[in-house]
Amino acid sequence: MNVETRIKDPYYKAMMGKMILLVIAVSFAPLLLVSGSILNKFSISYREKVNAHLGELVLKHTQNIDGFLLEKLNNIRFIANSFSIEELKNENFLRNKLAALQTEYGTVFEDLGVINNEGIQVTYAGPFKLERAVYSDAEWFKKALKKDYFISNVFLGLRGTPHFIITVRVNRHGKPWILRATISFAAFNSVVENLRIGKTGFAFILNNEGEFQSKPGFKVAASETHSCHISIKEGKKTKDGIYFHKFDDESGNRILHVASFLKKGEWLLVFQQDESDAFMDIDHAKQIAFIIIIIGGICTIVTAIMLSRWMVAKIAKADAEKEMMNQQVIDTGKLASLGELAAGIAHEINNPVAIMVEEAGWIHDLLEDEPVNKLENKEEFERALAQIKTQGIRCREITQKLLSFARKIDSSVANVNINEIINDVIRFCSQRAKYSNVVIQSKLGENLPVLKVSHTEMQQVLLNLMNNALDALEKRGGNISITSMLEDDDVVIGVKDDGPGIPPATIHRIFDPFFTTKAVGKGTGLGLSICYGIIKKLGGNIDVQSIIDAGTTFSVRIPRKTNESK
Amino acid sequence: MIVAKALLVDDEIPFVETMTKRLNKRDFSISSAFSGVDALKHLEENSEVEVVILDVKMPGMDGIETLKIIKQRFPLVEVIMLTGHGTIESAIEGMKLGAFDYLVKPCDMEQLVAKVSEAAMKKRKHNEKIIEAQLKDIALRRI
Numbered sequence: 001m002n003v004e005t006r007i008k009d010p011y012y013k014a015m016m017g018k019m020i021l022l023v024i025a026v027s028f029a030p031l032l033l034v035s036g037s038i039l040n041k042f043s044i045s046y047r048e049k050v051n052a053h054l055g056e057l058v059l060k061h062t063q064n065i066d067g068f069l070l071e072k073l074n075n076i077r078f079i080a081n082s083f084s085i086e087e088l089k090n091e092n093f094l095r096n097k098l099a100a101l102q103t104e105y106g107t108v109f110e111d112l113g114v115i116n117n118e119g120i121q122v123t124y125a126g127p128f129k130l131e132r133a134v135y136s137d138a139e140w141f142k143k144a145l146k147k148d149y150f151i152s153n154v155f156l157g158l159r160g161t162p163h164f165i166i167t168v169r170v171n172r173h174g175k176p177w178i179l180r181a182t183i184s185f186a187a188f189n190s191v192v193e194n195l196r197i198g199k200t201g202f203a204f205i206l207n208n209e210g211e212f213q214s215k216p217g218f219k220v221a222a223s224e225t226h227s228c229h230i231s232i233k234e235g236k237k238t239k240d241g242i243y244f245h246k247f248d249d250e251s252g253n254r255i256l257h258v259a260s261f262l263k264k265g266e267w268l269l270v271f272q273q274d275e276s277d278a279f280m281d282i283d284h285a286k287q288i289a290f291i292i293i294i295i296g297g298i299c300t301i302v303t304a305i306m307l308s309r310w311m312v313a314k315i316a317k318a319d320a321e322k323e324m325m326n327q328q329v330i331d332t333g334k335l336a337s338l339g340e341l342a343a344g345i346a347h348e349i350n351n352p353v354a355i356m357v358e359e360a361g362w363i364h365d366l367l368e369d370e371p372v373n374k375l376e377n378k379e380e381f382e383r384a385l386a387q388i389k390t391q392g393i394r395c396r397e398i399t400q401k402l403l404s405f406a407r408k409i410d411s412s413v414a415n416v417n418i419n420e421i422i423n424d425v426i427r428f429c430s431q432r433a434k435y436s437n438v439v440i441q442s443k444l445g446e447n448l449p450v451l452k453v454s455h456t457e458m459q460q461v462l463l464n465l466m467n468n469a470l471d472a473l474e475k476r477g478g479n480i481s482i483t484s485m486l487e488d489d490d491v492v493i494g495v496k497d498d499g500p501g502i503p504p505a506t507i508h509r510i511f512d513p514f515f516t517t518k519a520v521g522k523g524t525g526l527g528l529s530i531c532y533g534i535i536k537k538l539g540g541n542i543d544v545q546s547i548i549d550a551g552t553t554f555s556v557r558i559p560r561k562t563n564e565s566k
Numbered sequence: 567m568i569v570a571k572a573l574l575v576d577d578e579i580p581f582v583e584t585m586t587k588r589l590n591k592r593d594f595s596i597s598s599a600f601s602g603v604d605a606l607k608h609l610e611e612n613s614e615v616e617v618v619i620l621d622v623k624m625p626g627m628d629g630i631e632t633l634k635i636i637k638q639r640f641p642l643v644e645v646i647m648l649t650g651h652g653t654i655e656s657a658i659e660g661m662k663l664g665a666f667d668y669l670v671k672p673c674d675m676e677q678l679v680a681k682v683s684e685a686a687m688k689k690r691k692h693n694e695k696i697i698e699a700q701l702k703d704i705a706l707r708r709i
Contacts, residue, residue, distance in 0.1 A: 351578050354672035358584040361675050365591050392672045424658055 006316040007309070015315070019308035020301075027300040031293065039289050043282050050278055054197070054258045055242040058271045061195045061203060062260040068191050069166075069263060072108065072183060073149055075101060077168045079112075080179040085172035088114050088179060094125040101181075110163065110182040115141070117176050126182065128159050140165060144178050151263060154185060154213045161185070164213070189214045192269070198280070201273035205262075213267055228270060232259045246275065350399050357392035360385045416451050416458055418484055418491055418558075419444045425462045426482065432470055437477030440466075445485035449564045457534045461542075464527045465495040465554050472499030472552065490540070491558045498551040507546055531556075538563055569679075570686030571595040571614050575605040575632070576621040576648065585619075592679055602627030602635075609640050617666075617685040619678075622649040622656050630659055637664045642692055644685035648673065 006012060079097055080088070087093050094112050101109040111126020119136025135141040140152040144167035154164045162185040167178050192214040195203040202217030210226050228245070235245030235257070245257040254275040262269050276283065364385045367378060426440050433440050451458075462482075469480045483494040502510065511532040535542045539562050546552040572589065574596055576582045586596045597612065599605040602624060609615055618636060622629035633645055647660040647668035657668045666685045669678060 350671050351581065355578060355581045355584065357672035358581060358588065362584045362588050365588055393674070396670060396672050427661070428658060 004313075006320060007312050009316075012312050012316055016308045016312045019311060020304045023304035023307060024300060027304070028297065031296060031300075035289055035293055039286060042285060046282050046285075047279060051244060051258075054256075054271060054273075054278070055238055055240065055244070057195060057197070058203075058242055058258045058260050058269060059240055061192075061271070062262045062269045064194075065191060065205070065269060066262045068188070069151055072105075072181070073151065073166050073168075075105075075109075076166050076179055076181045077149060080168040080170045085114075085170070085177055088177070089123045091123050091125060094123050098125045106187065107184050108187040110184050112182075113180045115178040115180055117145070121180075130158060133158055140167070141178070144169060144180075145176060153207050153211065153266075164188070185215075193217075195271060197271075198273060198277040200277040201271065203269060203271045206268045206270060208266060208268075217272070228257055228259075232257055232268070232270065345399075350396065353392050353395045353399075357389055360388040360392070364389075413452050413454050416453050416455050418448055418451060418458070418493065421455065421458050421462060422482055422484060422493070425459065425466055428463070429466050429470060433480070436470060436474045438470060438473045438480055439478075440480045440482065443481070443483045445483075448484060448486055448491055449560050451491065451558065451560075451563045453538060453558070453563055454534075461531045461534055461556065462493065462495070464531050465556075468527070468554075469495055469497035469499065469552070472497050478551075486560070487557075489560050491560055491563075493556040493558075494553055495556075496551060496553040501548040501550060501552055502544070502546040503548065507544060510544065511542075567593065568595045569593045570616050570682050571597075572617040572619055572682055572686070573597050573599060573605060573608055573612075573615045574619045575599045575602065575624075575629075577601060577624045578621070588675060589679070589682070592675075594679075594682065601625070602629070602632030605632055606635055606639070609636065609643065615643060616689045617682050618643055618645045619648055619682065620645050620665075622647055622660065630656065630663065633660060633663050633665060642689060642696075644689050646678075646681050646685055 007016070083093070094114065098109060098112045101112075111124065111128065111130070113121045113126070113130065113133075114123040115121045115135060119134055119138070119141050121130060121133040121135065124131045124133070138157075140150070140155070143152075144150040147167075148169050150167045150169075152164045152167075154162050156162060163182050164185070165180050165182050167180045170177050170179065192203055192205055195201075200217075203214075204216035205213035206226055206228070207213055210228075210230070212226065216226075228247075231247065232243045232245045235243050237243050241260055243257070243259045245259070247255055247257070249255050256273050256275045256278050258271040260269050261267070364382065367381055367385075370378070422442060422444060426442060430440065432438075466480065466482070472478075473480065478498045481494070481496045483492075483496075485492050511528050532542055535556055535558065538558050540556065540558040542554065542556050544552060544554050569592065572594055574582050574585055574589070575598070576585075577600055579600060582598045582600065586598050589596045597608060597615070599608050603626065605618065605620070609618070620629045620632060620636075624632075629647060629649075633647070636643060636645055644666040645660075645664070647657065647665045649656060649668060649670055660668055666688065667681050669681060
């Protein structure tokens with residue numbers, strides 16, 4: 001089963017799902033916490049900053065308007081106090097003064113008038129026909145008569161257009177006289193409207209009754225009043241006397257009011273702006289943050305999926321390898337158990353077989369002493385006895401192979417002289433070599449280092465290579481050459497035979513476990529695999545060179561540096 | 567003429583009996599023992615034994631242990647190891663301890679005869695050298 005197929009298994013699918021969720025959760029939680037926290041702090045800080053800025057603007061604008069009114073009042077006071085009533089009652093004189101004021105301030109001053117204590121305008125300079133106009137019943141006249149100076153609310157009056165007046169009372173010849181100036185509503189309005197912020201921010205003025213004293217940025221009827229002058233006072237107030245108030249209009253928009261009193265508390269300057277407009281930058285920052293979170297989230301999800309898939313594929317591959325290894329261990333374990341059993345059987349069988357063979361040999365010996373003509377089937381007896389002997393030897397060979405297979409590996413390390421092991425192995429194999437007509441030659445290097453390795457393991461490696469060489473030469477005989485030398489700081493052992501060689505098609509598989517070219521029952525396929533494992537464990541290498549009908553050479557290379565006995 | 571005087575040691579009684587008969591038939595003088603302890607006792611009592619044919623695996627004192635003691639007490643006696651479980655370890659250990667050679671059961675009679683003869687010859691040559699040396703020593707003393 002390949003990895004792609006394996007990861008479709010429900011177990012790996014569930015694992016991948018859990019991994020994806022975990023990675024997303026671990027990535028998203030800090031992202032959301034940090035971005036949310038930063039955005040919240042930024043929002044609070046930005047709101048405070050905007051409110052402070054608006055408060056300052058409204059305060060300055062209030063001071064500007066108050067300054068505007070005071071300046072105009074002082075102009076009228078100067079005229080009233082500097083000239084006699086006779087001069088002021090002179091129409092030409094009054095016109096000249098109006099012309100001088102208009103030259104100085106443009107159309108801010110619309111007209112000037114002098115009113116006696118009965119409310120009759122005795123002199124008038126201005127564009128309207130208001131000579132001899134009677135103001136005795138006008139509310140403003142009554143108030144103006146009581147105060148040294150007075151600034152009225154905006155009203156329509158006799159002319160029918162919105163305006164307000166500034167009056168100064170002077171006492172001449174024991175009677176009060178009123179000098180009145182009309183302030184252009186348009187001019188005053190332009191001063192108020194001067195405060196414009198964003199798309200929806202504008203200012204207007206209300207009096208204490210909620211009547212508009214300037215033209216607001218929205219449509220209102222002439223007589224319409226506004227109740228915000230009451231609700232504003234309920235809002236937050238700063239130490240500078242700036243009021244902050246919020247409310248929802250008919251359309252559901254959140255409206256911000258920033259207000260301040262002017263004209264000694266008679267008027268209220270109100271700055272109005274949609275909250276969304278005032279705090280537009282916060283919304284913009286929120287949108288950017290949201291886009292970043294969305295993009296970051298998509299990237300995180302994609303990464304989580306890819307990473308989890310990659311990791312699960314790795315785990316699946318590792319599991320597959322583990323299963324394969326486990327299977328190999330089980331197989332090897334089974335073989336080891338089989339080996340133990342085989343060792344027991346071999347030992348138990350060898351003795352009775354030896355007795356059988358010896359008994360047959362004894363019969364053969366006795367038959368030789370019998371007279372030739374006394375035993376009718378002597379030849380048949382001899383053939384049968386020879387067959388018993390042959391089969392007994394065959395049994396011995398079988399049990400020898402069983403014992404060889406069952407040999408245990410002792411991996412404890414000790415100081416080992418490689419040449420001694422080679423000589424031991426040669427001696428051990430010499431008998432088999434003699435029967436197989438094989439000549440073993442050795443050329444062992446001098447002054448080889450003593451290695452700290454497992455004696456049994458090294459013996460097994462060399463015995464395996466020698467047995468393979470003997471197997472290759474068993475049928476036709478030949479030569480085996482075993483060499484040892486020190487080359488490039490490695491101890492190199494060569495086992496060369498002039499046998500039939502290994503076919504190129506199989507040479508790359510000879511170190512694979514359970515691979516064998518020997519007849520069924522003659523090889524386990526573990527010999528070279530175990531040798532390969534032993535040499536690799538020492539950090540060395542084992543390789544093979546083979547030419548068909550010329551022979552095979554196995555080279556074992558053990559690094560001196562890591563294995564030399566200190 | 568006796569080819570060699572040998573002691574056959576094995577816990578397998580039928581094997582020892584048959585092998586003894588066969589070797590006796592080939593002009594060997596074979597005595598037998600069924601354990602390592604018996605073998606050592608026999609060697610104590612019979613100094614003419616030239617070769618010991620010794621099974622490796624025996625109950626009680628095994629062949630390797632017996633070989634060690636034989637080589638300590640009777641260094642001139644040659645020992646041929648006979649093993650029914652021809653492991654390289656036991657065979658090589660036996661050789662290192664001074665065994666003349668080893669054979670794997672069931673062994674070929676001709677091979678066994680040849681090995682025992684060779685071992686006996688070696689023992690006799692050894693004896694001859696010792697006797698020569700002793701004679702030389704006596705002659706030198708007389709002079």
